[in-house]
Ligand SMILES: Nc1ncnc2c1ncn2[C@@H]1O[C@H](COP(=O)(O)OP(=O)(O)OP(=O)(O)O)[C@@H](O)[C@H]1O
């Protein structure tokens with residue numbers, strides 16, 4: 430039997446893929462095993478080069494040396510190579526090559542190399558890992574075909590793995606959506622730049638909208654060429670919906686606040702208008718009352734002095750009472766007029782550099798008589814080096830006068846103390862008494878207009894409760910402060926201060 434015939438018969442009984450090749454690596458013959466290993470029939474490969482089935486091992490110099498040395502020495506060679514099946518799949522091969530001496534060809538027995546168990550595990554493990562991740566993960570090739578998807582992705586599409594692999598977005602999504610995905614993928618493939626955390630929306634069959642956040646990155650092979658895109662898509666519908674609700678809620682709240690602010694603003698303006706109207710009315714009425722009251726006072730005075738004829742005691746008495754009430758009424762009118770001018774900032778101040786001690790001394794002169802009458806001592810302690818301050822003499826006199834009147838009015842025994850001093854850049858005046866004093870809880874309201882602590886006791890302490898309100902307005906409009914310290918049953922001490930630095 431010829432050598433080649435011998436080998437042919439061996440080949441036909443071999444379970445592995447077997448080839449007879451000549452020196453130029455052209456396939457001369459083969460057995461049925463090639464169908465199992467490579468997917469080709471024998472007819473399809475006879476006459477073709479072995480490169481169709483596996484790489485040319487002579488390309489690598491060291492492989493080539495080893496192969497030829499072995500063949501020359503032993504007549505056979507056992508080695509490995511990467512093979513390619515008809516369907517394109519790659520696989521590792523074990524190759525057993527025997528030299529057929531006569532025609533210098535060779536018999537090559539080929540079987541798929543046993544995969545390492547560890548290799549299988551890693552691949553399975555990877556897929557298992559990906560399948561347990563709730564995000565949708567996929568890999569697409571450069572033609573945007575799905576090469577790999579995880580379970581979450583398949584579930585989201587409602588398809589089986591086999592129904593997705595090899596498909597493109599166009600096969601799986603509505604065109605408009607697929608075009609968008611395609612555009613993104615193509616940019617990544619072209620530029621190599623990733624798309625990070627891009628929020629996209631898509632309508633759901635139930636009418637709602639699903640929001641997803643997608644991150645796509647290019648995948649490179651070991652040479653640095655882009656071989657596809659890896660994508661991770663996360664369903665963020667809940668988060669986006671919650672954020673949207675929060676935004677709408679916030680907008681509504683802002684709207685509400687704006688609305689309320691506008692209403693309050695309107696109300697405030699209305700109140701201000703009413704307040705001004707009331708002040709103008711009060712001021713107008715008071716003003717109009719002053720002239721006729723002056724005429725009445727003149728008339729009554731003339732009559733009571735007896736210039737218009739002799740009066741008996743009873744008549745004198747009545748006219749005396751009338752005069753006292755005319756005085757009270759004109760004081761009240763003046764106070765109301767002053768306060769309304771002060772409140773509407775229409776009071777005109779006549780500002781000069783003034784010495785407070787002089788003003789105090791002037792006012793105190795007019796109290797000598799009443800103090801003596803009530804048996805009250807005067808303790809006066811005026812700082813002789815008191816600096817001049819910016820003041821309106823008439824208005825400051827009015828303030829000091831009211832403090833003194835109050836002190837005398839609410840004190841039955843003891844003393845009235847008047848002091849002036851410089852303190853922390855201010856000139857401070859105090860009026861102290863040993864009178865009835867006030868409770869802590871009443872102090873906050875005495876500077877408000879018409880506030881009197883015991884207005885029922887009018888006979889003993891007549892007044893309207895405007896005095897301190899006027900004092901507060903005057904002092905504050907001059908840049909000063911007014912306050913009180915008091916102990917119920919023991920006495921009170923009123924203070925007012927004016928800044929020194931604001932000299933003209
Ligand atoms: N020295 C004081 N001792 C005790 N209570 C005082 C003293 N000064 C003021 N008050 C209390 O504060 C209230 C308000 O004083 P204010 O000077 O504003 O009004 P009035 O003296 O009652 O009236 P008006 O000054 O308008 O004639 C007084 O009614 C009184 O209850």
Ligand SMILES: [Mg+2]
Nearest residue numbers: 831835892896
């Ligand atoms: Mg008073």
